Amino acid sequence: MNRKKSRFGYLFIAPYFVIFIIFSLYPILYSFYMSFTHWDGFSDPVFTGLENYVRLVHNPYFYQSIANTFIIWIISIVPELIIALVLALILNEKFIRGRHLFRAVFYFPNIVTPITIGVLASLMFDWQTGSFNKLLVALHLIDQPVNWFSHPFLAQVIVASIMCWQWFGFNMLIYTAGLQSIPDTLYEAAEIDGANKFQVAVRIVLPLLKPVILFTVITSIIGGMQIFEVPLVAGNSSGNSTQTMMVYLYETAFKRFQYGYGSAVSYGIFVIILVLSLFSLKVSSDRKKTQPGIKEG
Amino acid sequence: MKPVSRLQTPNIYELNRAERMKRLVWRGIVYLILIFVGLICLLPFYSMIISSTHSNTDISTEFLLLPGDQFIENYKRLIGTVNIWRGFLNSIIITVSSTVLTLYFSALTAFGFSKYKFKYSNLLFGFILATMMIPGEISIIGFFRLMGNFNMLNTYWPLILPGIANAFGTFFLKQNCDSAVSDEILESARMDGCGEWKAFHRLVLPLMTPALATFGIFAFIAQWNSFLMPVITLFDNNLQPLPVMIAMTRGKFGTDYGAQYVGIVISVVPIMILFAFLSRKIMSGVSAGALKE
Numbered sequence: 001m002n003r004k005k006s007r008f009g010y011l012f013i014a015p016y017f018v019i020f021i022i023f024s025l026y027p028i029l030y031s032f033y034m035s036f037t038h039w040d041g042f043s044d045p046v047f048t049g050l051e052n053y054v055r056l057v058h059n060p061y062f063y064q065s066i067a068n069t070f071i072i073w074i075i076s077i078v079p080e081l082i083i084a085l086v087l088a089l090i091l092n093e094k095f096i097r098g099r100h101l102f103r104a105v106f107y108f109p110n111i112v113t114p115i116t117i118g119v120l121a122s123l124m125f126d127w128q129t130g131s132f133n134k135l136l137v138a139l140h141l142i143d144q145p146v147n148w149f150s151h152p153f154l155a156q157v158i159v160a161s162i163m164c165w166q167w168f169g170f171n172m173l174i175y176t177a178g179l180q181s182i183p184d185t186l187y188e189a190a191e192i193d194g195a196n197k198f199q200v201a202v203r204i205v206l207p208l209l210k211p212v213i214l215f216t217v218i219t220s221i222i223g224g225m226q227i228f229e230v231p232l233v234a235g236n237s238s239g240n241s242t243q244t245m246m247v248y249l250y251e252t253a254f255k256r257f258q259y260g261y262g263s264a265v266s267y268g269i270f271v272i273i274l275v276l277s278l279f280s281l282k283v284s285s286d287r288k289k290t291q292p293g294i295k296e297g
Numbered sequence: 298m299k300p301v302s303r304l305q306t307p308n309i310y311e312l313n314r315a316e317r318m319k320r321l322v323w324r325g326i327v328y329l330i331l332i333f334v335g336l337i338c339l340l341p342f343y344s345m346i347i348s349s350t351h352s353n354t355d356i357s358t359e360f361l362l363l364p365g366d367q368f369i370e371n372y373k374r375l376i377g378t379v380n381i382w383r384g385f386l387n388s389i390i391i392t393v394s395s396t397v398l399t400l401y402f403s404a405l406t407a408f409g410f411s412k413y414k415f416k417y418s419n420l421l422f423g424f425i426l427a428t429m430m431i432p433g434e435i436s437i438i439g440f441f442r443l444m445g446n447f448n449m450l451n452t453y454w455p456l457i458l459p460g461i462a463n464a465f466g467t468f469f470l471k472q473n474c475d476s477a478v479s480d481e482i483l484e485s486a487r488m489d490g491c492g493e494w495k496a497f498h499r500l501v502l503p504l505m506t507p508a509l510a511t512f513g514i515f516a517f518i519a520q521w522n523s524f525l526m527p528v529i530t531l532f533d534n535n536l537q538p539l540p541v542m543i544a545m546t547r548g549k550f551g552t553d554y555g556a557q558y559v560g561i562v563i564s565v566v567p568i569m570i571l572f573a574f575l576s577r578k579i580m581s582g583v584s585a586g587a588l589k590e
Contacts, residue, residue, distance in 0.1 A: 008493045009413030013421065016406040020462035023440065023455075024428070030439030039442075087334065090327055104576040105335040111572060111579070113522045115540040116564045119547055119557065120345055129554060131344045134360035165337070170583060177584030226432060229524055233544055246434060253438055254529050263438045270435040277430060 035263035045260060052264035061240070062268065065248035068156065068241060072231070073224035075160035076167070081216060084168045085209075088175035089201060103176070107169035114166070118233035121162050125149065125234070149234070152241035159231050159242050163224075171216045178212030179205065214284040221280055225273050245269045342565060349558035356554045371555035378549055378556070381563055383535055384542035391453055391527070391538055392520045395460040399516045400509050403466030404474075408501050410467070411474035412483060422471070429464045441529055455530045460520070466512055473508035474501065511582040514575060521568075539564050 035052055039045035056062055087106060091099050109117070124132045125148045133145040149155045182205065190200045206213075228246035235242035243251075249269060253262030348356050351365035375381060410422050444455045478501050486496050502509070524540045531537055534545065546560040572579065 006413055006415075006493070009409045009415035009418060012409030012413070012497075013406045015402050016425075016462045016467065017421075019402075019458060020428070022443075023459040024436055024462060027436035027439035027443055028431070030443060031436055032439075034438055034442065083334075087331075090331065093327075095324060096327070096331075100577065102331050102335060103580060104572070105338050107576075107580055107583070108569075108572055109338055109341075111518050111522075112565055112568055113524075113540045113543070115522075115524050115544050116561045119543055120341060120561050122547070123348070123554060123557060123561075124341060124344065126554075129357035131348065131360065138360050169338070173580055173583045222430075222432065226434065229540075233547055249434060249437075250525070253441075259438050259442070266435045266438060270432060273432050 031263045031266060034260055035267050037260045037263075039259040041257045041259055048260070052261045055261060056264045056268050061243070062248065062265065064240065065243050065245045066272065069225060069227060069244040069246075072156050072160045072163065072227060072242070072244065073221075075157060076163040077217075077220050077224060080164040080168045080220070081171055081213070083164070084171035084216070085175055085213070087168070088172045088179055089205065091172075091176065092179045103169075103173065106172055109166045110170045112166075114229035115233060117162060117166055118230040121158065121230065122149070122234035125158055152239050155235065155239075155242050159227075159234065162230050162234070163227060166230075167220070167223075171220070174216055175209065175212060178209050182208050211284070214280075218277070218280045218284065221276050222273060225269070225276065245272070342569070345558055345561055345565065349555065349562045351555065353553060353555050356558070367555060368559065371559045374553060375546070375550075375556040375559045379542055379546055379560065380535060381539070381542055381560060384537055384539045385563070385567075387536060388521060388538040388540075391456050392517055394453070395457045395520050396513055396516045398457060399460035399463045399466055400513050402461040403463050403470050403512070404502060404505055404509060405497065406467045407470035407474045408478075408497055411471050412478065412480070425464050425467055429468070437525070437529065444530055450530055451532050451536065453536075456520075456523075456526055460516070463516070466516065469512050470505060470508055473505055477508065478504050511578065511585065514579055514582060518579075 034045060036047060036049055037045035038048045038051070087102075090096065091102060096102075124130045127133065127145055127147040127150070130145075130148075132148075133142070136142045137145065146154070148158050186204055186208075187200065190204055195203070226246050227244045228250070231242040231244050232247050232250070235247070245265075246269070249262060249265045252258050252265055344361070347361050347364055349371060350368040351361055352367045352370070355361065355365060355367075410418060440455070441450075444450050447454075449455050482500065482504075483496060486500055491499070521538075522540060523538075524544070527538050528541050528544070531541070534542075537545070543560055543564050546557050550556045
């Protein structure tokens with residue numbers, strides 16, 4: 001490649017790095033410093049050493065928020081990816097008409113503001129007035145309205161279902177793109193060999209789609225650990241079973257004004273996400289070595 | 298995957314009547330599944346629009362399927378308490394300015410990395426890629442205090458300025474710049490006496506327009522939907538963007554369901570209209586963005 005050697009290169013990338021250092025890098029380091037202090041937002045921060053971290057590792061609410069995040073993530077991600085995959089496979093069939101319309105409809109919930117989705121969910125799943133309970137009663141599936149948000153596990157299921165509902169369309173689009181990168185000749189060869197659709201799906205499509213599936217798993221781990229808006233507005237009304245790590249961080253810092261401890265919480269979350277990301281990267285690179293699949297992109 | 302497994306027979310003329318029936322039935326079932334999932338995606342929005350047109354008594358006592366006539370009443374109560382159109386305007390101001398900054402500077406940074414040779418350029422670009430892995434929350438408390446020190450709290454600067462350093466945008470647009478802007482065309486522009494800035498504005502930006510449009514849609518939606526940053530950096534309720542105002546209706550109208558429904562209708566319908574026009578572009582952008590990583 002014949003790139004021009006010139007000072008303009010530095011000039012053009014300078015604004016990025018100036019803004020990055022001021023608005024990202026410095027705040028990251030500043031948060032780290034703050035995690036060793038006590039700061040209530042009014043007086044000056046007081047250095048307290050490891051006190052916040054000691055409090056963090058002994059705090060049952062923090063562990064509960066981790067557990068809540070994992071439970072909600074697991075209950076939402078498994079159906080989310082399965083539904084996404086099945087729909088992507090179905091919509092990849094040649095005979096389907098209105099493919100674009102179906103994809104658009106399935107994807108639509110993903111671009112609506114999560115806060116709006118949360119408020120809508122809290123209204124729809126409201127115990128006495130929500131349309132979901134009324135629908136179930138009208139269909140004679142239940143006799144009495146269910147108080148979804150007062151039950152710890154049901155509240156988690158509701159939040160997870162909403163996440164699943166909002167995100168399966170996104171993953172479906174990614175699988176669709178993966179499917180479209182599989183060459184037609186492979187399907188044709190399988191057809192000539194007399195393979196049926198099921199065999200083609202299991203023997204050819206799934207192995208070739210593995211890198212894409214891993215990609216969606218990794219991105220949804222990182223995204224899933226940051227579940228925030230929906231549980232914040234539509235969460236459990238009587239307990240904290242939907243207090244995710246991000247909700248815990250937000251409430252600690254910006255509701256209870258414990259900014260120093262909040263910084264320690266944010267670093268705790270960072271460590272969890274880091275470990276998970278490294279783990280999933282390791283798994284995916286190991287798989288890539290043993291499983292020659294399609295190259296993404 | 299069972300339904301699809303029966304649909305493979307390629308040539309319709311080879312089928313006898315029974316097999317053709319079977320195939321028809323399976324296809325019907327596949328369409329039913331698709332329509333069912335589609336309804337699940339859309340019914341909540343239908344229910345939302347229907348509910349917004351009914352009185353609180355109706356909402357809390359009946360299962361509503363048809364529109365009512367209380368929309369204006371609900372709307373009046375809503376805007377009597379929450380200045381929702383102000384929130385709409387705030388959202389537009391924040392989103393448009395931050396999207397424009399993000400697009401311009403992402404393209405500029407991408408161009409710098411793509412077409413110039415300088416020391417450590419690969420290292421610096423690798424660094425940008427690595428920052429994509431860092432979750433944003435580890436910086437928010439430091440960010441909050443720093444903005445306080447800069448006297449930027451309760452202004453739009455903390456929401457707009459960080460857009461200049463957009464790692465994904467830089468990455469996405471650099472790939473596009475590598476392929477869409479050829480070295481030859483830049484060379485010939487330089488020979489004709491075109492300066493580097495002029496080349497960027499007159500040549501590179503127009504050549505990258507399709508990629509800028511794709512990425513711009515995403516930058517726009519992400520900023521339009523953002524909640525955490527505005528809620529922590531803005532204290533004045535009148536400065537809040539739409540999502541924060543929607544969250545506020547929750548607290549302010551405990552049992553006024555009609556007003557809350559009108560609020561969420563106002564926040565969803567513009568997105569619906571936007572999506573109706575741009576769905577192809579948005580969806581192809583999702584796949585392009587994901588698979589290029």
